[in-house]
Amino acid sequence: KQRMILDADTGIDDAIALLYALLSPEIQVEGITTCFGNIDVEQATDNTLRLLKLAGLENDIPVAKGAAHPLVRTDVRFSEHVHGHNGIGGAELPASNQQVIRQSAAEYIVEMAHKYPGEITLVTLARMTNLALALELDPGIAGMFKQVVVMGGSVLVPGNVSPVAEANFAGDAEAAAAVFQSGMPLTIVGLDVTLQTLLTRHQLGYLLEHAPAAKQPMVAFLRDSLEHYFRFYQEANHLIGACPMHDLLAVLVAENPSLVTTQNLHAFIATEGEQVAGMVVTDRRAKPHVGRPVDFCLGVDGERAISRMMALFLSEYPV
Numbered sequence: 001k002q003r004m005i006l007d008a009d010t011g012i013d014d015a016i017a018l019l020y021a022l023l024s025p026e027i028q029v030e031g032i033t034t035c036f037g038n039i040d041v042e043q044a045t046d047n048t049l050r051l052l053k054l055a056g057l058e059n060d061i062p063v064a065k066g067a068a069h070p071l072v073r074t075d076v077r078f079s080e081h082v083h084g085h086n087g088i089g090g091a092e093l094p095a096s097n098q099q100v101i102r103q104s105a106a107e108y109i110v111e112m113a114h115k116y117p118g119e120i121t122l123v124t125l126a127r128m129t130n131l132a133l134a135l136e137l138d139p140g141i142a143g144m145f146k147q148v149v150v151m152g153g154s155v156l157v158p159g160n161v162s163p164v165a166e167a168n169f170a171g172d173a174e175a176a177a178a179v180f181q182s183g184m185p186l187t188i189v190g191l192d193v194t195l196q197t198l199l200t201r202h203q204l205g206y207l208l209e210h211a212p213a214a215k216q217p218m219v220a221f222l223r224d225s226l227e228h229y230f231r232f233y234q235e236a237n238h239l240i241g242a243c244p245m246h247d248l249l250a251v252l253v254a255e256n257p258s259l260v261t262t263q264n265l266h267a268f269i270a271t272e273g274e275q276v277a278g279m280v281v282t283d284r285r286a287k288p289h290v291g292r293p294v295d296f297c298l299g300v301d302g303e304r305a306i307s308r309m310m311a312l313f314l315s316e317y318p319v
């Protein structure tokens with residue numbers, strides 16, 4: 001099993017990504033760290049704890065609360081229009097008795113990097129504030145992860161919060177820039193591939209009809225939370241009856257890199273300019289030298305990715 005830490009601003013697609021990781025027999029979720037983003041960090045943390053309860057894992061997996069705001073910028077913008085007032089499309093999750101651990105997300109990331117050097121896969125599904133803070137605490141952790149898989153950015157396709165920037169990178173551009181600068185081994189799962197990884201209403205209907213009884217509460221949660229998300233993507237992206245599984249794809253790639261094709265490009269993150277901050281700038285010249293070499297996912301078998309997720313929700317295999 002792969003040891004994984006997931007960092008999330010637990011919104012709709014984060015929740016699906018977390019459930020997938022919790023269900024996968026290939027993944028050992030060591031802990032979950034939370035961050036502001038789609039909603040504030042209190043709501044993201046509450047959603048995470050409740051999700052663990054839904055999965056029957058209350059008090060089994062440590063949750064560390066993270067950043068409430070970006071490193072330096074003061075313009076925090078939540079995404080209630082995408083994820084609903086509570087971040088999970090208005091769906092209700094069962095109350096949990098689990099408490100967060102006393103360490104902050106950044107402290108927990110540092111601690112785990114030292115506890116299992118070279119063994120942890122860190123998957124970030126939100127602003128990279130917690131990881132940037134962890135690097136501030138201990139720059140030495142840059143070389144201590146097995147892999148760092150990041151949902152964020154776009155290279156060849158436009159952004160989603162500005163013409164050139166994606167939400168997770170734009171929401172804390174300085175944090176993203178610091179993580180790129182650190183020289184960590186990064187695999188970037190951006191809009192280039194997540195917009196090709198679509199869950200359809202038809203597939204959701206199939207899950208509702210065929211998932212075994214033990215998985216039905218989770219599938220019912222998918223139904224309740226995804227309605228809002230389907231509607232947003234219809235209005236914003238003209239997707240009819242389909243929505244991108246951004247965060248889920250990052251977890252899937254961490255588990256199974258053969259789902260994507262990557263290109264190693266020198267890159268840095270722009271931090272200036274209202275429309276430009278958070279943009280991934282790649283140096284694709286003949287002799288690239290600006291920025292750091294990073295693996296960008298540019299091709300994906302979206303159907304295979306979604307069918308892996310479907311298979312897990314359909315299987316009798318227990319959590």
Ligand code: BDR
Pocket residue numbers: 011012013014038079082125126151160166167168246247
């Ligand atoms: C990213 O932003 C959030 O809305 C999603 O959860 C995902 O992490 C997509 O741009």
Ligand code: CA
Pocket residue numbers: 008009010011013014037038125126247
């Ligand atoms: Ca997210």
